[in-house]
Amino acid sequence: MKASHLQGLRAAAVALGVAALASGRLAATPIAVVEEGAGANEVVNVSSSTLGDNLWVYACAIDVLVDGITTTGFCIDPWHWSLSGTMAYDSESLANGPKVADGMGAATALQIEQLWEEYYTPTISNSTAAGLQMAIWDLVSASVGAATGGAYWYTLNSGDDYGASAMVAWVEANPNAAAANLVAITGPGQDYVISASALPGATIDAPPTAYTGSPLSVSSLATAPGDNLTLHLIEWESPAGTWTENTAPAIGATDNLTIGITFPTTGLWTVCAGASTDGGNTWFYSTSQQVNVTSGITAYTLETMAVPSSGAANWYTASPIVQKVYQVQHLNP
Secondary structure (H helix, E strand, O other): OEEOOOOOOOOOOOOOEOOOOOOOOOOOEEEEEEEEEEEEEEEEEEEEOOOEEEEEEEEEEEEEEEOOEEEEEEEEOOOOOOOOOOEEEEEEOHHHOOOHHHOOOHHHHHHHHHHHHHHOOOOOOHHHHHHHHHHHHHHHHHHHHHHOOOOOOEEEOOOOOOOHHHHHHHHHHOOOOOOOOEEEEEOOOOOEEEEHHHOOEEEEEOOOEEEOOOOEEEEEEEEOOOOOOOEEEEEEEOOOOOEEEEEEEOOOOEEEEEEEEOOOOOEEEEEEEEEEOOOOOOOEEOOOEEEEEEOOEEEEEEEEOOOOOHHHOOOOOOOOOEEEEEEEEOOOO
16 A cells, blocks of 8 residues: 555555466566556555554555566555565565465455456546555455454445445456456565566467477467567476476567477476576566377277189188288377
8 A cells, every 4th residue: 555645654555465477487586676656546544454543545556667667556465565766576476465374365366367357457547446456455355364364454444445345246246257467576565466468478389288209399479578588498397307498599579489399208298488588597487388298109900801802702712801900100290
């Protein structure tokens, strides 16, 4: 929450929940964060189990500078004030945020992504931004409060919730609604939820099944909002847990990478992709994708026999049946 001038508190914001990058092997990725100020907002009075009672704060969209790129976020942690200056944060899955109580969980994270998809626009009004912010606080507070036995809570004291309760009712009534792709950023101050498109990232594309003995085509798209890609990789993990990497230089805002992977053994393999903007010191990973690898060998039995021609049917009988088993190995397309 960002404290309002109405109470004379310092200009700080409380974070509510975190949306994060789903990663292949890393749980979190370091990023630099600066809170630049409140966007569309309304001032409301709230109480927090850690911050105190009767606090006048901004329920708002928040302008956040993430690794030098300005984006919009919302607070997902009504239990911490924001800090000023450049802060060392991590991006992680939305389900893992906020930092208290090991996060909100996957179900609440999905509801926030659905609310964002339904109600957020770059030209969001003051009242809608306030309602969306308080709906996010309500959902996260309910999840974290249940996980902590009520130790963490948040309540709205002022009368107008700017449609927050209606938003929560809508998302509960529409469990299959479209969802935005969001990530959480968590750190020493308040935690935020932002769009995944505000951070570098990568996607992976591989079929769910493959065969040993021939290359399987796997492709990836790496992106960087700051137009500063340096490296792009595709990597795969064997059933025994050994990782192999294929890394290529990249420049600009996007990069396509396609490689052929020849799986040497059968089993469940894992593939993912990554993008780096600092020469490999920090990586932003895609979600992992599993590939079930089989030998692709199929056995076929061929049966042959000699039969008399139609005119010699009374003079000759058919020969015994002869069988031959052939093995065919399928190749990856």
